[in-house]
Each structure stands twice: as C-alpha cells, then as structure tokens.
Amino acid sequence: MELKEKLRILADSAKYDASCSSSGSKRSNDGGIGNAAFSGICHSFSSDGRCISLLKILMTNACIYDCKYCINRKSNNIKRAIFSPEEISSITINFYRRNYIEGLFLSSGIIKSPNYTMEKIIETVKLLRHKYKFNGYIHAKAIPGASEYLIKELGLLVDRLSANIEFTSNDSLKLLAPNKETKKAEDIMNYIKLSKSRKFVPAGQSTQMIIGATKETDYDIISKSENMYNNYKLKRVFYSAYISVNKDNLLPTLEVPPLRREHRLYQADWLLRFYNYKVNDLLDKNNPNFNILLDPKADWALRHLEEFPKEINKASYYDLLKVPGIGVKSAKRIILSRKHFKLDYNDLKKMGIVLKRAKYFITCNNKYFISENYFNKNFIKTNLILEDKETINNNISQLSLFNE
Amino acid sequence: MNNIYIYNNNFISLLNLINILIINNTKPDNIKQIDYNPTLFDNLIKLNIDNNENIINIIIKNTSKNILKTMYYLYLSRDDNKELIIYYFYKNSLKYKDNIYSMRNLKCVSEALKISQYVSRENHKFKGFTRFKELKNNILYAEINPTNNIIYILAIHFKKRLSNEYFIIKDITRNIFSIYDKKDIYIVNGDNFRLYEESHKSDFIEDLWKEFYKTIGIESRKNNRCRMNFMPKKYWKYIVEMSDEI
Numbered sequence: 299m300e301l302k303e304k305l306r307i308l309a310d311s312a313k314y315d316a317s318c319s320s321s322g323s324k325r326s327n328d329g330g331i332g333n334a335a336f337s338g339i340c341h342s343f344s345s346d347g348r349c350i351s352l353l354k355i356l357m358t359n360a361c362i363y364d365c366k367y368c369i370n371r372k373s374n375n376i377k378r379a380i381f382s383p384e385e386i387s388s389i390t391i392n393f394y395r396r397n398y399i400e401g402l403f404l405s406s407g408i409i410k411s412p413n414y415t416m417e418k419i420i421e422t423v424k425l426l427r428h429k430y431k432f433n434g435y436i437h438a439k440a441i442p443g444a445s446e447y448l449i450k451e452l453g454l455l456v457d458r459l460s461a462n463i464e465f466t467s468n469d470s471l472k473l474l475a476p477n478k479e480t481k482k483a484e485d486i487m488n489y490i491k492l493s494k495s496r497k498f499v500p501a502g503q504s505t506q507m508i509i510g511a512t513k514e515t516d517y518d519i520i521s522k523s524e525n526m527y528n529n530y531k532l533k534r535v536f537y538s539a540y541i542s543v544n545k546d547n548l549l550p551t552l553e554v555p556p557l558r559r560e561h562r563l564y565q566a567d568w569l570l571r572f573y574n575y576k577v578n579d580l581l582d583k584n585n586p587n588f589n590i591l592l593d594p595k596a597d598w599a600l601r602h603l604e605e606f607p608k609e610i611n612k613a614s615y616y617d618l619l620k621v622p623g624i625g626v627k628s629a630k631r632i633i634l635s636r637k638h639f640k641l642d643y644n645d646l647k648k649m650g651i652v653l654k655r656a657k658y659f660i661t662c663n664n665k666y667f668i669s670e671n672y673f674n675k676n677f678i679k680t681n682l683i684l685e686d687k688e689t690i691n692n693n694i695s696q697l698s699l700f701n702e
Numbered sequence: 703m704n705n706i707y708i709y710n711n712n713f714i715s716l717l718n719l720i721n722i723l724i725i726n727n728t729k730p731d732n733i734k735q736i737d738y739n740p741t742l743f744d745n746l747i748k749l750n751i752d753n754n755e756n757i758i759n760i761i762i763k764n765t766s767k768n769i770l771k772t773m774y775y776l777y778l779s780r781d782d783n784k785e786l787i788i789y790y791f792y793k794n795s796l797k798y799k800d801n802i803y804s805m806r807n808l809k810c811v812s813e814a815l816k817i818s819q820y821v822s823r824e825n826h827k828f829k830g831f832t833r834f835k836e837l838k839n840n841i842l843y844a845e846i847n848p849t850n851n852i853i854y855i856l857a858i859h860f861k862k863r864l865s866n867e868y869f870i871i872k873d874i875t876r877n878i879f880s881i882y883d884k885k886d887i888y889i890v891n892g893d894n895f896r897l898y899e900e901s902h903k904s905d906f907i908e909d910l911w912k913e914f915y916k917t918i919g920i921e922s923r924k925n926n927r928c929r930m931n932f933m934p935k936k937y938w939k940y941i942v943e944m945s946d947e948i
Contacts (some may be wrong), residue, residue, distance in 0.1 A: 302913050309917040324860075333863045338930065341830040342943060345919030347928025351830075354918065392907045395867065396834045397860075433761070533865065541922055555922055634804030645807035650816065 299379060305377040305389065311359035311370050311496040312405055315462075316536035320351040320400035320435045322501030323457040330431025332394055332401070334457060334501075352403035352437060353393055357381055357418060360390050361407030363522045365475035367511050369543040370407050380409075383422035388643050390423040391430050401435030401457070402426070412443035423455045435501070443484035446489055453493060454529045457501040458533075461486040466522040470512040472547060487530035493532070493552065494508065502533035509551055509554040509563060511540040515586035517577070518701065520566050524577045538559075569595060572626055575685060599659055600679055606659045607666060607673065611636050620681070623655030643667065656686055703745040704731035709785075710753065711735045717757045720789050722749060724796070733785035746947050765795045769802065775818035778851045796841050825852040829859050831933070833942045834869065835905065842869040843897070855879045857887045861869050870897070874940070908942055915943040 321338025340349040358380035364372040393399045408415050426432040437458040440449050461483040467469045468480045487632035490503045522537040569575040580594050589597045599622050608617050618629040628651045642662045657667040658678045707730045709715040761770050776788050791814040795802050806812040834842035853873045857880040871880045877892030938944040
C-alpha cells in the first residue's frame with residue numbers, strides 16, 4: 299500500500315478523537331530537532347474549525363475489539379492499514395521541519411493485546427526521541443489493560459498521556475464496548491497521577507467522553523468530569539459529540555452530531571476549572587441538562603439574580619467571575635486597575651472589557667447602565683438570548699480549542 | 703505648524719530621540735522616520751542624536767525590561783502613529799513603572815497595549831502558520847505576509863526549534879528576509895539579496911500533508927466561519943494546504 303493511502307486511512311480513523319492540544323510542556327531542544335511551546339501552537343484549522351496542532355494518526359486501525367460506536371470495530375468491513383515505527387517517525391520529522399505540526403498524537407487500535415499494542419507505540423516513540431532526537435510534543439494513548447511497567451516507560455518519553463473513559467457509567471460502556479471497563483481506564487489515570495513528575499508526562503493527562511450516544515444526562519457527564527478532575531488531577535476532559543458512523547440497534551441514529559450540547563459541556567467544564575463553580579451550582583437531579591438557549595453561567599446568574607448586580611469597584615475576584623461576559627482576563631484587569639482608579643463604564647470600555655452581556659449584571663459607582671427598573675429577569679433573559687444567538691454559530695467549536 | 707521630529711529608521715535611534723525629547727521637556731506633535739513626506743504644515747526637526755545602544759540600559763534602568771519589550775513590539779507594529787504612542791507610553795512608564803500595565807483606562811496605555819498585543823498575537827499565529835519548503839540545497843524557505851513586522855521575533859522562535867537547519871523567511875509585504883545560518887539571525891533587505899535556489903517541483907511531503915489536511919476534517923461538523931475566525935483568509939495564500947482553496 300502506498301504511504302499516502304496509509305496516511306489517509308490512519309488519519310481518517312483517528313479524527314474522531316477530540317484532543318489536539320499541544321500545550322503544557324516546556325521540553326527544550328538539546329542538539330536535536332524541536333521543542334515544545336508551553337502555550338501550545340495551532341498550525342492549521344480543519345474544515346470543521348478545529349485546531350490542527352499534532353499529526354493525529356493511529357498506528358493501525360486493525361482492532362480486536364468490537365466497540366459498537368467505533369468506526370474501527372472488528373466487525374466493520376473497512377480497509378485496514380498499519381504504519382511501521384520508521385514510517386511514523388519519518389512523516390513526523392518531515393512535517394515538523396516544514397512547520398506543519400507541533401508534534402505527534404499517536405493512538406492505535408488494539409492488536410493482539412493491550413501490552414503488545416503499547417510495546418509497538420513505545421517502539422515508535424523511542425525511535426523518534428532517541429534516533430531522530432525529536433524534542434517536539436508527543437501525546438500518546440495509554441491503552442487500558444496494559445501493564446504498569448509499560449505505562450511507566452511510555453510516560454517518560456512523551457509529553458502527554460490519555461486514556462479515554464468514553465462513558466460515565468460502566469454499564470453504558472459494557473453495553474457498547476463489551477471488551478472495555480471504565481475501571482481499567484481509571485486505573486491508568488490513577489497510576490499516571492501517582493507517577494507524575496517533571497519528567498513523567500510533563501503536560502499531564504487528559505481523557506474523552508462521547509456525548510449523546512447513551513442516555514446519560516449532562517449532570518451525569520459533568521459530575522463524572524468533576525470527579526475525575528479531583529481524583530486524577532486531569533488537565534483536560536474532552537467531550538466528543540457522538541457521530542453515527544455505525545448502524546446498531548443499541549445506538550441512536552443522529553442526523554447531525556449534538557454540537558450545541560457539546561459546546562455547553564465545554565462551557566461548564568471551563569466554569570469548573572477556572573471559575574470555582576461546582577457541579578451542584580449548575581445542575582441537579584431535577585434539572586439535569588443545560589439550557590440550550592443560554593450558556594451555563596448566564597443561566598446560573600439568572601437563577602440567582604438576588605446576588606446581582608455586582609459593583610465593579612467592590613466585588614471580589616470570584617464575584618466578578620460570576621458576571622456573564624467577564625472572564626478571567628477581564629476580572630484580573632478590573633482588580634488591578636481599581637487599585638489606582640475608581641472605574642466607570644467608559645473606563646471598562648477602554649480596558650477592553652466587553653459589556654455586551656456584562657452590563658446587565660453590574661453597577662459602576664452604584665449606577666446601572668439604564669434605569670434600574672429594567673433590572674428584572676425577563677428583560678435580561680430576552681436580551682441575553684438575542685445576543686447569544688448571534689455568536690453561537692461562530693463559536694460552537696471554539697471552547698474545545700482553547701489551551702489549558 | 704506641527705513639529706515633527708525625525709529619527710533614523712531603527713529602534714535604537716527612536717529610543718535615543720525619545721530620551722532627548724523627554725530630558726529637554728519637549729512635546730513633539732509627531733515623530734517620524736527619515737523618509738517621511740512632510741505636508742505643508744509640518745516643520746521637520748532633525749536633532750543631532752547618536753545611535754548609542756546604551757540607551758537600552760538607560761530605558762531598562764528608568765523603567766523595566768517588560769516596558770522595553772512592549773516598546774519594541776510597538777515599534778514592530780504597522781500603526782501610523784506608533785512613534786508617538788511609544789513616546790507617551792514611555793513618558794507615563796517613567797512615572798508609574800510596571801503599574802502602567804494595570805492602567806488600561808488611560809487612553810495612551812490601552813492603545814499601546816492593544817497594539818503591542820496585536821503584534822505579539824500575530825507573531826504567535828505565524829509560529830503556526832509559517833510553512834517551509836525545502837530548497838534543493840536543504841535550506842528551509844518560507845514566505846509570509848504578516849501585517850506587522852514580526853520577521854525577526856519569529857526567526858528567534860524557529861532558531862530554537864530548528865537550530866540544526868539553515869532557514870530563510872521572507873516577508874513578502876516588506877521585501878525583507880531573515881536568514882539563519884545555524885548560528886545567528888540576519889535581517890536582509892530584498893534589494894540586496896536574491897534567492898537563486900529553486901525548490902523541488904513535485905514535493906512528496908507537501909502532498910502527504912495536503913492529504914492529511916483533507917482527511918482530518920469531519921464532514922458532519924463542517925464549519926467554515928469558525929475556521930475563518932481562527933485562520934483569516936488574508937493568510938491563506940502562503941499556507942500551503944489552503945492555497946488551493948482561494
């Protein structure tokens with residue numbers, strides 16, 4: 299088989315993995331080729347608007363497993379291919395020299411056994427690091443079920459490892475992926491957490507969940523994320539809107555992937571990691587799914603209108619962060635500036651703070667932006683929904699691209 | 703009449719001029735490069751300034767390294783009034799030092815930081831968007847069309863990761879080259895430099911990359927507007943996987 303066809307098959311099989319982040323590592327170049335930029339670098343953007351940072355491929359799309367949602371499952375009659383370690387290394391180096399990529403994201407179907415697959419991945423990464431002296435970014439899959447000594451070896455070579463949890467409950471996973479157990483993925487996460495050091499997986503670990511293939515609610519999903527962030531110190535959880543690639547009675551047939559839902563989950567994930575929110579602030583058993591019309595933060599604010607408006611010159615950092623439209627950067631700017639000045643609306647504008655949504659939830663020197671009579675739920679809600687509609691189509695896959 | 707102060711087209715000369723203006727308590731109406739075309743109302747003033755590089759140390763001593771860096775990024779921008787913006791930014795920095803960064807509500811500060819961040823962001827984008835091709839003698843060669851004059855700071859980035867390669871980056875808009883010889887970076891004007899080497903006609907690696915690019919997008923998630931937000935069309939011409947789509 300020609301190299302070009304192989305690349306097409308093995309990139310095509312890898313494209314459903316959401317992660318393409320290249321951030322979090324500071325690997326430097328010691329006489330070889332490449333280094334890692336801590337902030338990560340996007341090299342291109344694919345036709346679906348996702349960042350291309352890494353050469354994202356499978357080593358092989360042959361697989362002994364038969365996961366119902368996966369394009370590469372054993373029972374699918376598709377063309378199979380396998381890359382040799384030398385081929386992967388050579389493509390990576392050649393792409394890197396021309397500045398097409400930040401590095402490699404290597405995953406694989408399971409051949410023979412989890413251990414055998416891991417050994418092949420390790421062989422490839424070793425070749426890149428040692429023979430080609432490649433110091434760029436490498437993200438590799440840790441295969442659930444593989445032995446710890448192999449994870450240890452791989453972790454010392456790469457920048458990031460990830461084991462995909464796929465679904466929040468073991469029941470869902472067992473139903474759709476008879477060979478998998480969530481416990482196996484979590485064992486790996488736990489092992490990586492315990493072994494983490496400056497040299498072992500310096501950019502940390504991530505995982506991925508499939509959204510919309512099973513009956514799990516947003517509450518189930520985001521609770522699972524919170525739980526994994528706390529237990530395994532994950533850098534990121536990625537959410538991947540389910541795409542119907544296979545026909546199966548156990549799977550829904552979706553015309554279009556649930557992108558809006560995926561977007562809301564990324565927004566909520568953001569609130570957990572940087573805004574000090576807890577899952578129970580956002581959702582609960584009686585209200586288990588995010589509002590499709592409003593982002594989770596605005597939705598929360600409207601349900602807690604008694605906490606608003608916040609006075610820009612007095613509110614604490616975390617109170618400022620609760621204001622829809624004010625992010626980490628804006629909140630920091632406000633805190634710094636008000637040490638020197640009393641801020642009014644014009645100051646905020648000059649500081650580059652977008653008031654489009656924030657204005658409904660703040661006062662400057664105790665003044666609301668229009669008559670205070672308008673400070674009520676219906677007025678604010680209507681306006682927010684109108685403004686959200688304009689931007690949402692543009693930004694729908696934006697959150698997944700932000701670096702940590 | 704507008705008093706326009708003139709400097710020799712380089713950063714050191716501009717810093718020396720600004721320093722003299724501030725010491726003498728002179729308020730310029732504008733500051734322009736030596737090739738500036740004056741209008742009827744302009745009064746051009748050329749002070750006798752030296753090109754002493756020690757000015758760098760003076761600026762750092764009076765303010766900070768960060769402030770010098772912001773001034774340098776401003777200098778790289780293509781903003782028409784950048785010199786005056788640098789002058790006011792520096793003048794305020796003498797008073798406020800690094801606190802200046804939390805005073806975005808002052809117009810001269812917010813303007814300066816907005817422009818310097820634009821330069822820094824564009825540089826970051828080109829760390830990703832620059833595409834090298836291989837010339838027949840193994841030299842890596844890239845053409846870019848940035849809005850700001852980032853070719854030097856961009857070359858510093860590539861010097862670190864491609865330290866064992868020869869590379870040349872051409873700024874198409876300004877007709878200048880940055881050249882790295884495995885040791886140092888040189889900035890050369892296109893009037894004094896011509897590339898004779900040709901690249902390989904058919905490029906297997908480039909074909910592989912285009913194939914990868916086409917494959918990796920998910921059809922049912924297609925989103926052109928989102929792609930364009932992140933990768934503006936004005937850059938496409940020199941991004942090899944995009945050049946066919948124009």
